[in-house]
Amino acid sequence: MKSTSKMIDLDGSTKDSYEGKNSKKAEKFIKPLQSVLASLYAARLKSQVYHWQVHGPNFYGIHKLLEEVYKSLDQSIDDTAERIRTLGMHTVSSFSEIIQLSAPANASSDKFLSTQEMIADMQEALDRLSEKIRSTADLAEEAEDIVTVDMLTRILGTTEKFEWMVRSLRTSPKAE
Numbered sequence: 001m002k003s004t005s006k007m008i009d010l011d012g013s014t015k016d017s018y019e020g021k022n023s024k025k026a027e028k029f030i031k032p033l034q035s036v037l038a039s040l041y042a043a044r045l046k047s048q049v050y051h052w053q054v055h056g057p058n059f060y061g062i063h064k065l066l067e068e069v070y071k072s073l074d075q076s077i078d079d080t081a082e083r084i085r086t087l088g089m090h091t092v093s094s095f096s097e098i099i100q101l102s103a104p105a106n107a108s109s110d111k112f113l114s115t116q117e118m119i120a121d122m123q124e125a126l127d128r129l130s131e132k133i134r135s136t137a138d139l140a141e142e143a144e145d146i147v148t149v150d151m152l153t154r155i156l157g158t159t160e161k162f163e164w165m166v167r168s169l170r171t172s173p174k175a176e
Helices: 030-053 059-086 095-102 115-142 146-168
Strands: 004-008 014-018
Touching: 030 059, 030 095, 030 115, 030 146, 059 115, 059 146, 115 146
Parallel strands: none
Antiparallel strands: 004 014
């Protein structure tokens, strides 16, 4: 059985926690990793909402791409949350934490967006997510946590693939 200790939670309160593998090293990157988790949630929600709201002549292709994005993000969310727990820490556990930790990637709008606005917003969200994943992977590498680095590298590769696909919806091929 693992020993328990007190840890400082996202809101500054203390909670009982167990000492997970490499939990001391993880202190160097756990908050950024929790922010990655929150940002994955925010991007997942955004991609599913846009999946429902997309309209226009390219409806089916964009609708299916956004479905692929949110389904892929489901796995990334689960992997990240389980890694945080493996490290002996708590994951985000409320919508307010998700909003707080994913900002500004979770910027909201009261208006109905056009398909092109949704695509632009989704690309920006994926760009910010990639930056956050990359910087967190750098911190995990400094802490010599190769498992977290490997996981984040895999998630980054998938995120960058979707960035490219979404960006391709916004640009026209150059004449050769």
